[in-house]
Amino acid sequence: MYRLCVHRCASTFSLRYTTKNEPILEYRRNSNEIQQIQKILEEYKLKVTRIPCIIDGKEFWTNDIQKQVLPFDHHHVLAEYCYANKEIIQKAIDRAVKNQSTWDAVPIEQRANIFLKAADLAADLKWRSRLVASTMLGQGKTVFQAEIDAACELIDFWRFNVQHMASAMAYQPTSTQDSDNSYGYRGLEGFVAAISPFNFTAIGGHLASAPAFMGNTVVWKPADAAVLSNYIIYKILEEAGLPPGIIQFVPSKGEDFGRTITQSHDLAAITFTGSTKTFKTLWKWVAENIDHYRTFPRLVGECGGKNFHLIHPSADITTIVNGTIRSAFEYSGQKCSACSRVYLPRSLSNEFYSQMKTIMESQLRIDTPLKFDTFTSAVIDRNSFNRIKMYIDYARKSSSAKIIFGGECNDSVGFYIQPTLIEATDPNHKLMQEEIFGPVVTVYVYDDKKYDKIVNLVNQTSNYALTGSIFCQDKTILEKTRDRLVNAAGNLYLNDKSTGSVVNQQPFGGARLSGTNDKAGGPHYIFRFSSPLAIKNMKVPLTTFKHVSME
Numbered sequence: 349m350y351r352l353c354v355h356r357c358a359s360t361f362s363l364r365y366t367t368k369n370e371p372i373l374e375y376r377r378n379s380n381e382i383q384q385i386q387k388i389l390e391e392y393k394l395k396v397t398r399i400p401c402i403i404d405g406k407e408f409w410t411n412d413i414q415k416q417v418l419p420f421d422h423h424h425v426l427a428e429y430c431y432a433n434k435e436i437i438q439k440a441i442d443r444a445v446k447n448q449s450t451w452d453a454v455p456i457e458q459r460a461n462i463f464l465k466a467a468d469l470a471a472d473l474k475w476r477s478r479l480v481a482s483t484m485l486g487q488g489k490t491v492f493q494a495e496i497d498a499a500c501e502l503i504d505f506w507r508f509n510v511q512h513m514a515s516a517m518a519y520q521p522t523s524t525q526d527s528d529n530s531y532g533y534r535g536l537e538g539f540v541a542a543i544s545p546f547n548f549t550a551i552g553g554h555l556a557s558a559p560a561f562m563g564n565t566v567v568w569k570p571a572d573a574a575v576l577s578n579y580i581i582y583k584i585l586e587e588a589g590l591p592p593g594i595i596q597f598v599p600s601k602g603e604d605f606g607r608t609i610t611q612s613h614d615l616a617a618i619t620f621t622g623s624t625k626t627f628k629t630l631w632k633w634v635a636e637n638i639d640h641y642r643t644f645p646r647l648v649g650e651c652g653g654k655n656f657h658l659i660h661p662s663a664d665i666t667t668i669v670n671g672t673i674r675s676a677f678e679y680s681g682q683k684c685s686a687c688s689r690v691y692l693p694r695s696l697s698n699e700f701y702s703q704m705k706t707i708m709e710s711q712l713r714i715d716t717p718l719k720f721d722t723f724t725s726a727v728i729d730r731n732s733f734n735r736i737k738m739y740i741d742y743a744r745k746s747s748s749a750k751i752i753f754g755g756e757c758n759d760s761v762g763f764y765i766q767p768t769l770i771e772a773t774d775p776n777h778k779l780m781q782e783e784i785f786g787p788v789v790t791v792y793v794y795d796d797k798k799y800d801k802i803v804n805l806v807n808q809t810s811n812y813a814l815t816g817s818i819f820c821q822d823k824t825i826l827e828k829t830r831d832r833l834v835n836a837a838g839n840l841y842l843n844d845k846s847t848g849s850v851v852n853q854q855p856f857g858g859a860r861l862s863g864t865n866d867k868a869g870g871p872h873y874i875f876r877f878s879s880p881l882a883i884k885n886m887k888v889p890l891t892t893f894k895h896v897s898m899e
């Protein structure tokens with residue numbers, strides 16, 4: 349029965365759908381959206397939201413209560429949630445496995461309609477303002493940064509995944525006079541584990557929902573600092589009609605979750621976004637358990653970066669200054685794509701530093717995101733604060749680096765790090781190689797005549813290859829440089845900053861140790877969570893075992 353259903357999906361069901369990117373709301377003074385967001389911000393500030401684990405649609409609590417605080421005011425508790433222990437994680441896995449085949453048998457249009465409904469709910473101010481407000485409060489984003497992430501990107505992921513599936517379903521294999529051939533998409537037997545980062549609300553929603561759309565059941569571990577916004581996504585999906593037990597919501601300690609899922613015989617895939625270090629750990633644990641699985645688990649991981657701005661002497665100075673300010677310091681450099689190494693020709697260095705300092709000194713408000721003219725706020729938590737401060741202290745003591753501007757760190761109220769501009773005289777300095785994931789950018793000034801060598805250096809300096817930008821107004825040199833840096837990034841920008849990818853405009857993901865490069869927001873991502881089935885239906889009898897040549 350189940351197999352028949354898959355075949356039917358392949359041959360007779362069709363899915364026609366095209367979409368556009370969700371427009372970004374502007375949050376102007378007195379606009380509807382600003383009034384609504386202020387109301388919801390107040391509501392969340394005045395209470396502590398309690399967030400359970402959810403398995404098969406039922407709430408579970410443990411005694412391991414955790415607190416989500418405001419990064420910019422760490423005495424203020426925003427939400428309380430509990431960590432699932434290993435037994436609860438296992439229960440979530442068992443239920444997910446049990447529900448998988450029934451869910452996979454639901455026709456693709458029905459599944460698509462649930463996620464399209466979820467996108468419409470998220471686009472409406474009622475839920476949109478909750479997504480945006482919880483991201484501002486819990487993850488410390490300004491209203492603009494929260495809007496492009498928690499609203500627009502999430503909505504786009506949901507809608508474009510349906511469009512990508514519709515395009516793929518247009519393909520059918522060649523049939524002949526003798527045989528009908530068809531091709532269809534099944535979810536993976538077992539369960540998919542989704543492990544998401546703190547820095548993009550949309551990524552949490554996407555990691556959990558893309559496999560579900562493809563007929564999988566999912567056990568989702570959100571990041572600690574994003575629990576409230578991710579719980580809101582769960583509630584939207586519930587209201588959109590996602591049946592209970594398709595996505596299990598289990599906040600938990602990373603190691604407990606990682607160990608339990610990788611020890612499960614039923615692990616079908618891990619979809620992960622976070623640091624390269626954590627992804628390597630998960631990969632090792634999968635390798636340790638390889639003899640216990642019923643399939644080869646798919647490992648999809650989008651990881652860290654050491655993203656570059658390579659500036660040619662012909663570059664437009666205003667573009668590189670504004671682009672570097674935005675890429676390196678928006679959301680305090682906590683985007684995987686944030687620029688954190690700059691290669692600057694000596695001929696532009698005085699002007700670049702002078703313009704950067706003018707902006708950094710007097711035009712960037714570093715404050716609570718609840719003030720709408722704030723440029724950026726605190727970093728996410730104490731661990732991040734300590735790690736970023738350690739890099740700044742390292743630069744302070746280093747004989748081959750100097751702080752040009754910034755460097756102040758203050759954690760008395762929130763985890764505040766001042767946007768910091770550093771110059772390194774060694775192009776292989778630690779700060780030119782390692783991901784810092786904070787508002788710190790390091791510049792290496794090169795002799796204009798050595799541009800050619802610098803291109804090699806950009807390519808070889810880091811094991812990461814996530815994003816990078818080339819700023820150059822000479823078209824021939826720009827194209828040559830682009831061709832030499834094709835392996836240095838998964839997302840390469842020409843005369844634009846290295847952040848700000850948009851779903852289906854710049855499908856996103858990095859090469860080398862930045863991840864498996866499955867390109868979230870692009871046409872292929874969802875198929876990592878599908879096991880296609882090809883069926884040949886023979887219409888004529890086989891009347892002899894002999895080939896013509898044998899007669």
Ligand SMILES: NC(=O)c1ccc[n+]([C@@H]2O[C@H](COP(=O)([O-])OP(=O)(O)OC[C@H]3O[C@@H](n4cnc5c(N)ncnc54)[C@H](O)[C@@H]3O)[C@@H](O)[C@H]2O)c1
Nearest residue numbers: 544545546570571602603606622623626650651652653684
């Ligand atoms: N390439 C991308 O698309 C992309 C997007 C966003 C963030 N990132 C990267 O994410 C990192 C920042 O996010 P983060 O601090 O949340 O990363 P992280 O690796 O610390 O955590 C990511 C997730 O993994 C969980 N985790 C930690 N240890 C685990 C373990 N042993 N087993 C299972 N789960 C475990 C965490 O709790 C969290 O949910 C940066 O390196 C950034 O570049 C990459």
Ligand SMILES: N[C@@H](CCC=O)C(=O)O
Nearest residue numbers: 683684685847848849856
């Ligand atoms: N889509 C984001 C990157 C996500 C990683 O944190 C950007 O390009 O700014």
